[in-house]
Each structure stands twice: as structure tokens, then as C-alpha cells.
Amino acid sequence: YHEEKKVLNGMLPKSQVTDTLAKEGPSSPSYDWFQTDSLVTVVIYTKQKDINLDSVIVDHLDDSFRAETIIKDYSYLIHIGLSHEVQEDFSVRVVENVGKIEIVLKKKENASWKCLGHPLENHNSFIPKKDTGLYYRKCQLISKENVTHDTKLFCLMLPPSTHLQVPIGQHVYFKLTITGTELVKPYTPVSDSLLSEFKEQVLPNNKYIYFLIKIYSAGLFTPELDHLQIGDFVSVSNPEGNLKISKFQELEDLFLLAAGTGFTPMVKILNYALTNIPSLRKVKLMFFNKTEDDIIWRSQLEKLAFKDKRFDVEFVLSAPTSEWDGKQGYISPALLSEFLKRSIDKSKVLICICGPTPFTEQGIRLLHDLTFSKYEIHSFTA
Numbered sequence: 001y002h003e004e005k006k007v008l009n010g011m012l013p014k015s016q017v018t019d020t021l022a023k024e025g026p027s028s029p030s031y032d033w034f035q036t037d038s039l040v041t042v043v044i045y046t047k048q049k050d051i052n053l054d055s056v057i058v059d060h061l062d063d064s065f066r067a068e069t070i071i072k073d074y075s076y077l078i079h080i081g082l083s084h085e086v087q088e089d090f091s092v093r094v095v096e097n098v099g100k101i102e103i104v105l106k107k108k109e110n111a112s113w114k115c116l117g118h119p120l121e122n123h124n125s126f127i128p129k130k131d132t133g134l135y136y137r138k139c140q141l142i143s144k145e146n147v148t149h150d151t152k153l154f155c156l157m158l159p160p161s162t163h164l165q166v167p168i169g170q171h172v173y174f175k176l177t178i179t180g181t182e183l184v185k186p187y188t189p190v191s192d193s194l195l196s197e198f199k200e201q202v203l204p205n206n207k208y209i210y211f212l213i214k215i216y217s218a219g220l221f222t223p224e225l226d227h228l229q230i231g232d233f234v235s236v237s238n239p240e241g242n243l244k245i246s247k248f249q250e251l252e253d254l255f256l257l258a259a260g261t262g263f264t265p266m267v268k269i270l271n272y273a274l275t276n277i278p279s280l281r282k283v284k285l286m287f288f289n290k291t292e293d294d295i296i297w298r299s300q301l302e303k304l305a306f307k308d309k310r311f312d313v314e315f316v317l318s319a320p321t322s323e324w325d326g327k328q329g330y331i332s333p334a335l336l337s338e339f340l341k342r343s344i345d346k347s348k349v350l351i352c353i354c355g356p357t358p359f360t361e362q363g364i365r366l367l368h369d370l371t372f373s374k375y376e377i378h379s380f381t382a
Helices: 014-024 221-227 260-276 298-307 333-339 357-369
Strands: 030-035 039-045 056-061 064-071 074-082 086-095 100-107 117-119 125-128 136-146 151-157 172-178 181-187 208-214 233-237 253-259 282-289 311-317 349-354 377-380
Touching: 039 064, 039 074, 056 086, 056 100, 064 100, 172 221, 181 221, 208 221, 208 260, 253 260, 260 282, 260 349, 282 333, 298 311, 333 357, 349 357, 357 377
Parallel strands: 253 282, 253 349, 282 311, 349 377
Antiparallel strands: 030 039, 039 100, 056 064, 064 074, 074 117, 074 125, 086 100, 136 151, 136 233, 151 208, 172 181, 172 233
């Protein structure tokens, strides 16, 4: 069946061309490779400008080489069985103004390769990201420390054969096999600290990923995670999530609403906003918990508010002791209308909300009632 199209001078009429492009998304990337005596460089031409180091995820195991590049909402996969052996460590470089990614592999033996290798599953495919499966690699538990009575900071190390950076506001999945069944749960990486003097230097090939995880003693998954010994492994997936960093451009007021471990996506957002948005006037966090003992990183939040005048934090407790003189209760119109005061009239605003589903749903309803548009609200849902 062939649909007849009106062709003018061998060209499609303009409207049809643009419609086709709009439907098909970004133009398809391509790749090439070249070599020296000791190195093999795989080059990905994304044909896009806004590419950076977290746009590409590279894993190579034995002789299989896998590089997935995220371009807008699409995934471009290079998946090759390499013709010769390479060393475990490698480097990734992005030339942003031309949208070129270079992955430099070190040969195990200095010899000329006749070809890069043979194609593996889905090699050279370019498909919507939502249609790709999750890919996991094993990460090693390096440390865990108590943060509150039931929440711990886990530090995991990526294998040397992986390049992966989780973009702000995105999560990964952990996979554990428990009594013969594979279980999967999403977690959002955090920085190792909110205060810059403790923060690890963000090296382009950062190997460590930090997570704040609440251990539910009656749960299935988190006790198992808590039983892992230092040096044990857990499978970690590629990042997922739909927060666009462009939402922060020219932002003046940032409001964060978090309940319990819904605080985790706010950590990197907070660090990013205070460091990278020149237009920013105010960041305010309203943090809902049951008791004072449940507040994650309370002293760090208070120190940060003291140190950076643009940042304010308010704690709201639903089951405080009689000594508590701060705000009490649950998310409500009264709490929000007072909290969501813009620093100047008609400022560009973004509100991020994360917590248990009922909290988030109720919060979104209240924000709409307060006439914030859906473009000014970003909700994180697990």
C-alpha cells in the first residue's frame, strides 16, 4: 500500500516535510571510529547542540561495548562485540558546540584493528526512550552511615568500565534478588552533602553515587539493602525521569515541597539552583515530617540557610512533642499561601513537590487552587 503524495519538482510540499519531521523527532545520529597504535576512539555525531556528559552512558564488559546517548526524548544505541580486547578504564569527551561525543578506549595490545567489531542486539537503533528497556550494571557498596534513626546515606561505586552521570531530578532503579525473585525499586541520587566545603569535587568521571534511603524494618526490599556488607554489589539501572534542566533558566523563585524521603530529589536541585542560576532570588524548602527525629540533614539545612541568604527552610511536623515551637500539621491551603510568596511581583517561579502519593496529589490540587499553572509545577512520582 503506497500513499500517493503530491510532488512538486521532485520535492514534497513544505507543510508535509515539516509535519513528517515533527512526528519523527530529532534527526538520526551516526557514529564512526578511528584508531592509533594504542587507542580506539568511537565518535557519536548527535547533530544536537545541548549535549553534555550526562547525555551518554557507556558500559563495556569483556568484549561487549554499549553506549546509549539520550537525545531529547530519544535513545541512540551503539552495541558492538569488539574485535579485540580493551582495558577496563576509558574516557569520554563531549564537544558541546558541535554535539560530538568521543569515547576513547585503550587497546590491550598495540595492533591494528581491521574492524571495530560485530553488531550486537539493537545496534545503531534510534527509538523513543520510553520504548527502551532498563539496562543494569553492578555497583559496589563503599560506605553507609546513619543520618536519622531509620535513614542512611549509602555510597555506591560505579565499575571502572562504566560512565554514567544521573541528571538532576532523575532516579535510577536498584535490583536485588530476594529469595529467588528479582525486586526493583527507584531511588534518587543525592550529593554527599549540602554544604560546599564537604562536597566531593564533581569530577567529570565521578565514580561515586550517593543515596539517602529510609529502611522500613517490616519491608521486603530495604532490610535486604541494609544487610549488604561493604564490598557487596547491587544492580543499578540507567537514569529515568522527565525534569528538564531548561525549567531553571531565568528562574527567580524556587519553592520546594518535600515530605519524608521526598526530600531526596530536592538535594541536587538545591545545590544546582544555588550554584548555577544567576537570576535566582529565593529558594524556599518546606519540609514535612512526623517528628524532629525524622528530619533528614536538619543541621545541614539550617547551616545552609544561615550561610546563603537566598535560602530559607521551614519544618512542619505532624506529630511533634510539646517542646516543638515550629509549624505543625499537614500540607494545607493556609500553610501554602503563606509559604509561596514571590520575591517580586510576577517573578518566574518553579515549584517542585515530592513525597508519598497522597501528599503529592493533595499538594498539586492545592497549587492549582492557588492559580499556579502546570508549567510552574514539577511533581516527582515514584
